[in-house]
Amino acid sequence: MARYFKEQDIDEFRECFYLFARSGQITSLDELTVIMRSLGLSPTIQELTNYLKKKGGKMSFADFLEVMHQHSKVENLPDEVIAAFKASDPRNKGTIPARQLRHLLQNWGEGLSVREVDNIFREANVSNNGTVRYADFVKISCAPVPDYY
Template identity: 40%
Template sequence: MAKFFTPVQINEYKECFSLYDKKQKGKIVAKDLITVMRCLGTSPTFGEIERHLQIHKIEKTGELDFSTFLTMMHRQMQQEDPKAEILEALRMTDKQKKGYIQASELRAKLTMLGEKLTNKEVDELFKEANVKSNGTVNYEEFTQMVTLPPVDY
């Protein structure tokens, strides 16, 4: 499974995994799986967690080792597609199917729904994506811009 992750990712995952390895046995309890995965940037549902456990024949009250955890993380990351999720959410907002929405409407959604952003965070996001606060946002371009991998300094 290590071939799917960089050494940096593996170290980050191991560090987080170890925080929940309360008995220091190299295992976490199944009930902590969703928390660990979410801490590492994925968004599994309870149903997805149940499927991961079923695939590996682990009871809800059972434990899993780091190797099994890596397999589950890989599977979870493959099924999540943030670009598609963002595009779908923005398309649902575009009632006339024009391909764009008002920047003010996008700001309202980003600051009031889901994992709420602050106005300062939205300002930074808009600046990075070259969005004028009084204009329209082409959501295909916006999604492309905000899902680019971060610049490595």
């Protein structure tokens, strides 16, 4: 499974795995849930249950890497976010007013600060009074952070 991930990613997975699975194995649904969500994934309870069941109720780090590979093929965050934008775009224009996007980013979910939204808008070249092509915005905001930051 190591061939599917960068060494840096495997190190992050290993650190998180052993932080929550202190015995060296995942033995409960709660452990698997916390670990995967801590790594930024959003598996459903059904998916988590199936992963654990396929491994006989216990999961070593090697098994966990296999599950991470399987799940990364299933979960595609940029496509899911674009689909959410499309669902709230009745005219199918592919754009959202910048003010509305700012409001969503600051008030939904964990809610970003004004400064965080300003930084995202600056990085994505979004003006506060314009409109934003949400597919382009999602592509920019979901891109990995460069190593030189």
